[in-house]
Amino acid sequence: MKAFLVAVAAALVLATAASFLLAENQRFAYQAFATSGARVSDPGNNLVGPRWTGDIKDPGQGGHHKAETGS
Amino acid sequence: MRRLTSIALLAATLALAAPAVAQVRAPDGAPNPTASSVNEEMLFKQDPKIHGRISIPNATAANLIQPQGREWRQFRESWLPWIGGLVVLGMLAALGLFYFTRGRIRLEHSEESGKKILRFNAFERFSHWMTASCFIVLSLSGLNYIFGKRLLMPLIGPEAFATLAQYGKYAHIYLAWPFMLGVLFMLVLWVRDNIPGKIDWIWLKQGGGLLGDAHPSAGRFNAGQKMVFWMVVGFGLAMGATGIMMIFPFAATDINGMQIMQVIHSLIGVVFIAGILAHIYIGSLGMEGAYDAMGSGEVDLAWAKVHHDLWVKEQQAKTASGPQLGRGQVPAE
Numbered sequence: 001m002k003a004f005l006v007a008v009a010a011a012l013v014l015a016t017a018a019s020f021l022l023a024e025n026q027r028f029a030y031q032a033f034a035t036s037g038a039r040v041s042d043p044g045n046n047l048v049g050p051r052w053t054g055d056i057k058d059p060g061q062g063g064h065h066k067a068e069t070g071s
Numbered sequence: 072m073r074r075l076t077s078i079a080l081l082a083a084t085l086a087l088a089a090p091a092v093a094q095v096r097a098p099d100g101a102p103n104p105t106a107s108s109v110n111e112e113m114l115f116k117q118d119p120k121i122h123g124r125i126s127i128p129n130a131t132a133a134n135l136i137q138p139q140g141r142e143w144r145q146f147r148e149s150w151l152p153w154i155g156g157l158v159v160l161g162m163l164a165a166l167g168l169f170y171f172t173r174g175r176i177r178l179e180h181s182e183e184s185g186k187k188i189l190r191f192n193a194f195e196r197f198s199h200w201m202t203a204s205c206f207i208v209l210s211l212s213g214l215n216y217i218f219g220k221r222l223l224m225p226l227i228g229p230e231a232f233a234t235l236a237q238y239g240k241y242a243h244i245y246l247a248w249p250f251m252l253g254v255l256f257m258l259v260l261w262v263r264d265n266i267p268g269k270i271d272w273i274w275l276k277q278g279g280g281l282l283g284d285a286h287p288s289a290g291r292f293n294a295g296q297k298m299v300f301w302m303v304v305g306f307g308l309a310m311g312a313t314g315i316m317m318i319f320p321f322a323a324t325d326i327n328g329m330q331i332m333q334v335i336h337s338l339i340g341v342v343f344i345a346g347i348l349a350h351i352y353i354g355s356l357g358m359e360g361a362y363d364a365m366g367s368g369e370v371d372l373a374w375a376k377v378h379h380d381l382w383v384k385e386q387q388a389k390t391a392s393g394p395q396l397g398r399g400q401v402p403a404e
Contacts, residue, residue, distance in 0.1 A: 003193050003368070007200035014252065015205075015245035022244070022318070033127040040127055 111136070131321055143330035147337075155217050155341040162345035166352045173281065178359040178374050187369040188386060195260055196368055202253030202303075205246045210344050212239035217337065247314050254307035257300070264291040265300040270381070280378070291382040299350045306343045310336060 030040045114121050121136040178184075191199070215223065215236060224232040271294035277287040279295050287293075292300065313336040316323055324332065354361050360374035375383045 001366070003196035004200045004204075007197045008204050010197070011201050011205050011246060011249040011253075014249035015242075018248040019241070019245045029129075033129040033132075035127060038127045 131326065134326065137326055139327045139330060143334065146334055151337055152217055152221065154338065155214070158341045158345045159214075159348070162348050166349060166357075170352075170356065175356065176281070176358040178371060179377050181373040181376070184371060184373040186372040188372050188375050188383065189368060190364040190370045190375065191368045193368065194256075196365055198253050198256035198260060199365055201249055202257060202307075205250035205253065206347060208242050208246050209250060210340075210347070212243040213337075213340050214344070215239045216243075217341075244318060247311070247318075251307070251311040254304060254311070258304050261292070261300060262304075265297045267294070267297060271297060286377050286380075288381055289379050290385070291379060293378070295353070299346065302343070302346050306339050306346075309339050310343065313339075 034040045111121070115138060119138065120134055122134045125133045216239075219232060219236055219239075223235070227235070268290075270288060270290065274287040274289055274294040277285050279293060280286045281295075313332040316332040317329060317336065320329060354365065360371050363370045363374075372383070
């Protein structure tokens with residue numbers, strides 16, 4: 001039982017370490033692929049803003065409304 | 072003269088081709104202007120991929136359509152769920168049938184019952200359980216990739232399923248590393264005792280004692296255990312290699328290569344799960360006394376003499392020439 005518990009704890013520690021190491025080598029698409037001439041879906045500065053949910057209640061007005069409130 | 076012949080041939084070709092062009096019409100008989108426009112089929116005749124030029128530094132995004140993607144999707148959405156379902160459920164059915172026909176293999180009591188012999192030391196058990204616990208999570212999260220949206224999502228709803236699948240994906244990616252480490256540990260620990268030999272062939276010919284009452288001789292690992300060992304090492308390394316290719320997309324191969332990696336990963340994965348189900352069965356429910364080997368590390372001497380007689384002799388010979396048991400353990404004699 002002791003070996004099992006230590007093994008599970010070790011697996012969790014190693015998995016957590018792996019998550020940090022992998023995150024170190026990963027960048028968001030808007031960071032990796034944006035250039036001075038092309039903006040790639042930056043959630044902070046895109047056209048609809050960071051708080052846009054995509055949930056359009058009223059198709060006639062919703063899109064504009066969400067875009068205004070989000071930016 | 073040659074020029075005149077060429078012109079005549081061209082005119083004849085156009086005359087023959089004209090009715091064919093004229094026949095391309097919409098169902099109501101009206102001319103169809105898009106019929107002669109560039110279409111997907113025509114583009115694929117020029118190049119195996121449909122791709123263009125892009126202005127962001129991500130060359131792979133230039134690919135619009137890659138025909139093998141359809142074959143991969145066909146496999147992923149049609150073949151794989153059937154193959155996976157048949158392999159895993161087939162193994163469960165076979166184990167159930169075996170249990171109800173053969174029953175649990177009982178411990179045979181003898182005068183040595185009650186005495187213990189060390190079968191796996193603490194580090195061996197640690198390596199086994201680290202690999203095993205990761206494997207269980209990897210299996211469940213892997214099966215979720217195939218069956219989750221079909222079986223789980225209708226039960227728990229799309230939002231709960233999306234959250235679960237997201238955490239399942241994290242678990243799959245991160246626990247893969249301790250799993251691979253565990254496979255390497257086990258390879259180093261047990262490779263020496265898992266080299267196939269003549270005795271394994273005899274064990275196999277006698278059905279390993281599973282089908283009758285015979286108990287063929289075996290060393291530390293019998294032929295069945297050796298098969299499980301090599302399956303875990305071979306499949307484990309293959310799953311690791313194909314998995315790494317997918318964790319780091321486009322690092323070593325293109326989109327088609329990654330699709331092939333996914334096909335290999337998933338096919339090996341479902342066979343791996345089926346194989347480990349059999350291993351779990353025989354190590355717990357299927358054979359009395361077998362679990363102790365990985366539970367406490369010590370097994371009943373009577374059980375060991377029945378199932379691993381050559382190994383017991385070897386251990387007792389070592390004991391005779393000096394202590395081989397750890398602190399607090401009873402010698403096997």
